[in-house]
Amino acid sequence: MYKYSDFNNKLSQGSGIGELMQDLGSGLEHARRMNLEISMLGGGNPAHIEDMEKIFRDRWKFLSDKETIINRTLGDYSSPQGFLEFREKLAHYLSRHLSYPLKASNIAITQGSQSAFFMLLNSFAGAFSKENTFKKILLPLVPEYIGYADQGIQDGIFTSLAPIVRSTAEHRFVYEINFPSLENCLENESIGAICLSRPTNPSGNLVPKDDMNRLLNIATKHKIPLIVDNAYGYPFPNITFLESKLDWKPGMIQVLSLSKLGLPGLRTGIVVAEEEITSRIAEMSSILNLAPGNVGCLFIEDWLENDQISEYSNNIIKPYYLQKSQFALELLDHHLQSNIEYSIHESHGALFLWLFFPNHRYTSRQMYEKLKARGVFVISGENFFPGLSTDFSHKKQCIRLTYSRNTEEVIRGIKILAEELSL
Amino acid sequence: MYKYSDFNNKLSQGSGIGELMQDLGSGLEHARRMNLEISMLGGGNPAHIEDMEKIFRDRWKFLSDKETIINRTLGDYSSPQGFLEFREKLAHYLSRHLSYPLKASNIAITQGSQSAFFMLLNSFAGAFSKENTFKKILLPLVPEYIGYADQGIQDGIFTSLAPIVRSTAEHRFVYEINFPSLENCLENESIGAICLSRPTNPSGNLVPKDDMNRLLNIATKHKIPLIVDNAYGYPFPNITFLESKLDWKPGMIQVLSLSKLGLPGLRTGIVVAEEEITSRIAEMSSILNLAPGNVGCLFIEDWLENDQISEYSNNIIKPYYLQKSQFALELLDHHLQSNIEYSIHESHGALFLWLFFPNHRYTSRQMYEKLKARGVFVISGENFFPGLSTDFSHKKQCIRLTYSRNTEEVIRGIKILAEELSL
Numbered sequence: 001m002y003k004y005s006d007f008n009n010k011l012s013q014g015s016g017i018g019e020l021m022q023d024l025g026s027g028l029e030h031a032r033r034m035n036l037e038i039s040m041l042g043g044g045n046p047a048h049i050e051d052m053e054k055i056f057r058d059r060w061k062f063l064s065d066k067e068t069i070i071n072r073t074l075g076d077y078s079s080p081q082g083f084l085e086f087r088e089k090l091a092h093y094l095s096r097h098l099s100y101p102l103k104a105s106n107i108a109i110t111q112g113s114q115s116a117f118f119m120l121l122n123s124f125a126g127a128f129s130k131e132n133t134f135k136k137i138l139l140p141l142v143p144e145y146i147g148y149a150d151q152g153i154q155d156g157i158f159t160s161l162a163p164i165v166r167s168t169a170e171h172r173f174v175y176e177i178n179f180p181s182l183e184n185c186l187e188n189e190s191i192g193a194i195c196l197s198r199p200t201n202p203s204g205n206l207v208p209k210d211d212m213n214r215l216l217n218i219a220t221k222h223k224i225p226l227i228v229d230n231a232y233g234y235p236f237p238n239i240t241f242l243e244s245k246l247d248w249k250p251g252m253i254q255v256l257s258l259s260k261l262g263l264p265g266l267r268t269g270i271v272v273a274e275e276e277i278t279s280r281i282a283e284m285s286s287i288l289n290l291a292p293g294n295v296g297c298l299f300i301e302d303w304l305e306n307d308q309i310s311e312y313s314n315n316i317i318k319p320y321y322l323q324k325s326q327f328a329l330e331l332l333d334h335h336l337q338s339n340i341e342y343s344i345h346e347s348h349g350a351l352f353l354w355l356f357f358p359n360h361r362y363t364s365r366q367m368y369e370k371l372k373a374r375g376v377f378v379i380s381g382e383n384f385f386p387g388l389s390t391d392f393s394h395k396k397q398c399i400r401l402t403y404s405r406n407t408e409e410v411i412r413g414i415k416i417l418a419e420e421l422s423l
Numbered sequence: 424m425y426k427y428s429d430f431n432n433k434l435s436q437g438s439g440i441g442e443l444m445q446d447l448g449s450g451l452e453h454a455r456r457m458n459l460e461i462s463m464l465g466g467g468n469p470a471h472i473e474d475m476e477k478i479f480r481d482r483w484k485f486l487s488d489k490e491t492i493i494n495r496t497l498g499d500y501s502s503p504q505g506f507l508e509f510r511e512k513l514a515h516y517l518s519r520h521l522s523y524p525l526k527a528s529n530i531a532i533t534q535g536s537q538s539a540f541f542m543l544l545n546s547f548a549g550a551f552s553k554e555n556t557f558k559k560i561l562l563p564l565v566p567e568y569i570g571y572a573d574q575g576i577q578d579g580i581f582t583s584l585a586p587i588v589r590s591t592a593e594h595r596f597v598y599e600i601n602f603p604s605l606e607n608c609l610e611n612e613s614i615g616a617i618c619l620s621r622p623t624n625p626s627g628n629l630v631p632k633d634d635m636n637r638l639l640n641i642a643t644k645h646k647i648p649l650i651v652d653n654a655y656g657y658p659f660p661n662i663t664f665l666e667s668k669l670d671w672k673p674g675m676i677q678v679l680s681l682s683k684l685g686l687p688g689l690r691t692g693i694v695v696a697e698e699e700i701t702s703r704i705a706e707m708s709s710i711l712n713l714a715p716g717n718v719g720c721l722f723i724e725d726w727l728e729n730d731q732i733s734e735y736s737n738n739i740i741k742p743y744y745l746q747k748s749q750f751a752l753e754l755l756d757h758h759l760q761s762n763i764e765y766s767i768h769e770s771h772g773a774l775f776l777w778l779f780f781p782n783h784r785y786t787s788r789q790m791y792e793k794l795k796a797r798g799v800f801v802i803s804g805e806n807f808f809p810g811l812s813t814d815f816s817h818k819k820q821c822i823r824l825t826y827s828r829n830t831e832e833v834i835r836g837i838k839i840l841a842e843e844l845s846l
């Protein structure tokens with residue numbers, strides 16, 4: 001056994017996202033080999049949508065004959081910020097959709113949005129020696145994406161706020177940002193940035209436009225950026241079931257991804273921000289990764305000027321997930337209604353349903369273990385509350401369930417879930 | 424202007440590798456647009472070898488019809504350590520070539536070897552609170568790869584040793600490890616790992632097998648790993664001009680890459696190490712990147728069992744670079760001999776020539792600027808000596824020149840170099 005640095009110990013100590021990715025990768029491979037029946041309702045792997053798969057394969061085939069393009073894509077490093085030509089095309093597309101005249105220099109391509117967040121979160125939180133302070137990332141609404149939780153190279157980089165829980169119907173609720181708490185937190189703590197995913201992973205919440213504007217104004221007042229994780233959101237893949245348009249404005253960092261379009265294997269993230277930020281991302285990228293990968297950019301390059309990527313998102317991807325979401329909700333109501341106390345967050349986007357079991361005899365961790373033992377993978381809810389120091393009943397009684405797997409898996413998983421939790 | 428953390432300031436402060444990648448990416452794009460004549464002898468972009476490009480394009484085409492494979496490669500996250508099936512195939516291949524029974528668990532796939540080194544260097548250097556110490560990476564022979572220099576998330580993670588300079592012929596020399604200094608350093612400093620590239624980027628040095636064994640024994644005695652960067656080395660792409668075989672043994676971390684095969688756009692690195700290390704790499708990868716990209720693995724997957732990848736390396740790639748290297752050396756001798764004092768490191772591998780201009784009126788930094796002004800990009804030598812505190816004449820009088828660009832660029836570049844330095 002070697003000796004490891006604090007950095008290594010911090011990042012190898014076992015993380016929610018590590019467990020998730022292990023379940024997702026090894027769990028699936030193991031099941032495939034052993035011919036086991038499982039329901040992988042844990043991970044965030046996007047669905048294999050046949051129409052999109054065909055589009056991707058056709059794109060691959062189309063590129064086969066493009067000698068120069070292939071030679072360059074495989075054989076050249078891009079600059080650390082990404083190929084200029086691609087960023088120019090993307091800037092035109094985004095300017096139209098985000099209602100702001102964005103330039104190529106406002107864009108930095110990264111090795112996936114996870115990598116972008118590693119850089120961003122550690123840039124706006126942690127030790128600030130010049131200011132003689134330790135700043136934190138404020139998550140204005142938890143539960144929030146599990147993948148952030150362990151990204152700090154230092155401990156304790158998050159502070160977060162429990163939401164207001166508003167009942168919307170029988171067995172349904174939404175989370176809302178508690179703005180008085182937020183203002184209070186910003187007055188009393190040293191905050192480097194505000195960060196949220198929209199739609200929220202895991203809850204499927206879509207923070208309303210007015211609240212987004214309010215957040216941006218507050219962030220700007222405090223001279224800190226508002227980081228918005230659009231991995232599932234507008235303008236692509238736009239897995240949102242309410243009006244979701246969000247303009248870019250100075251003071252905002254939007255992070256996009258190709259993963260939920262159906263291309264997670266290409267590891268492509270996109271940061272849209274002021275130039276002082278994108279240029280720092282580029283500097284960091286060169287040190288961490290030399291340059292981003294090229295294939296993701298090549299894949300979508302021709303779908304920008306003609307808005308094809310928006311059409312795929314709105315006409316194929318969004319309807320697919322909407323139907324899946326409604327199906328899973330009906331199924332849950334059918335199987336749970338009679339014998340379990342439960343409530344589900346309104347499904348306004350992303351790939352997940354967020355289930356709350358008040359007063360249940362199992363903690364969410366126990367639910368995870370019980371279900372895993374029967375080949376049903378979900379994510380235990382307690383991983384989604386980084387930086388929350390107050391009591392909040394949802395912290396230990398929720399699970400995240402991926403509704404986007406194939407129908408048989410979802411049916412099987414939900415049946416077993418209903419059985420296990422009512423036993 | 425926002426406030427940035429120490430992490431950001433450390434990694435955005437302007438780095439040798441950032442400048443290099445900017446020159447390489449933006450410099451090339453700018454020149455392409457403006458139709459400028461330039462000689463890009465700075466970067467580490469692998470050559471566009473026509474035979475290899477054809478092989479890659481054929482591979483792309485071959486995969487076009489493989490529906491299931493394409494769907495999976497584009498549409499599934501691998502586990503953070505990389506697809507098990509691929510790692511098993513790779514383990515078989517590597518076991519044959521590295522003379523050790525390696526398992527899939529000894530392998531971790533990363534987003535390029537740069538990303539692997541970011542994780543490795545920061546895992547074995549920096550603050551070790553448990554041991555109440557600050558450890559460093561020992562570079563046993565500098566000049567060493569520019570890309571390491573800024574990878575520390577903390578300052579001062581390197582300590583390095585000036586080599587013994589042995590003259591081998593007129594205008595030729597090699598560097599050799601100063602073992603007494605090395606032993607002395609290990610006794611007196613707190614060292615977390617020994618690290619070197621083989622062949623060495625920038626010098627083209629190939630540390631002899633006996634010295635490698637000696638290094639491993641010393642590292643093992645001190646209970647620290649020996650990290651070997653094979654980016655240009657054995658078993659692929661094997662851009663080496665002497666016998667280069669290197670066995671893997673416990674205590675060693677070998678890092679391989681697909682970039683210099685000609686696939687830098689696919690960002691694929693490979694860590695071969697003891698399981699306690701690969702599992703930590705996987706944990707860190709999940710937090711930093713979720714998972715590595717899949718396309719690189721897919722590209723070489725069928726070239727392992729049949730040793731095709733070794734054949735490509737030894738029969739196409741190695742001869743190509745050898746010829747280029749000899750051509751550039753002859754050209755340099757021809758243009759420099761008459762009027763400049765110079766010496767060149769023996770070219771035993773990698774893509775570079777390392778030129779020493781003793782007693783020259785320009786520093787290496789001035790040479791870089793003079794040449795850049797005339798459209799000739801090289802790398803200034805002083806960037807390659809991280810952690811060297813002693814005086815060493817080569818530190819300010821060397822430049823790295825990429826010999827692997829097309830013939831016209833190399834001829835033009837070397838002519839201008841001879842002009843500028845003899846002015």
